[in-house]
Amino acid sequence: MKKLYALITILLITVGITNAQDGWVTHTGDNRVSVKFPSTPREAVPGSFMAVDKDSIAYIFTIVDFVQVAGIDSVALAPIKTTPEFAAQLKTGMSQSLPDVTLADFKIGTWKGFTSYTSTGVDSKKRKYDIFMFIIGNKMYSMSTIAADGIGRRGMDTFLDSVVVNN
Helix, strand or coil, X not given: CHHHHXXXXXXXXXXXXXXXXXXXXXXXXCCCEEEEECCCCEEEECCEEEEECCCCCEEEEEEEEHHHHXXXXXXXXXXXXXXXXXXXXXXXXXXXXXXCEEECCCXXXXXXXXXXXXXXXXXXXXXXXXXXXXXXXXXXXXXXEEECCCCCCHHHHXXXXXXEECC
């Protein structure tokens, strides 16, 4: 789990400004999930992709393989992934990795039949963090945005609505 939190921290630290393009670009993360970005994403760290739009909203897509980062396979993950304790561990780890961000509790839900988690946060610069994650097998797919205070959710909604899961 520490590697997961370190990966997310590195990703958030590496958010920079990129040139925005018109239209959204489809990015295939692996053989299961693809998502659209406002411009061509760049790989910040292995498994994490990001792009920034013309309003300086950062869009981040990360794939975390629990077998690789924590030694937890889908069989071990299945009975714990829907528990409040697991969601609380996700929040605790992210909070430790992002000490400047105050995160709301992770809400557990179901998205397209998969266990999902949502949260929001804010940092000392009043930037807003919107986080959506879901688990398929032993992988967690995370879509996040970081936006300045006063910027609407339209981009986040477009980002989330673009997620495609292949069978």
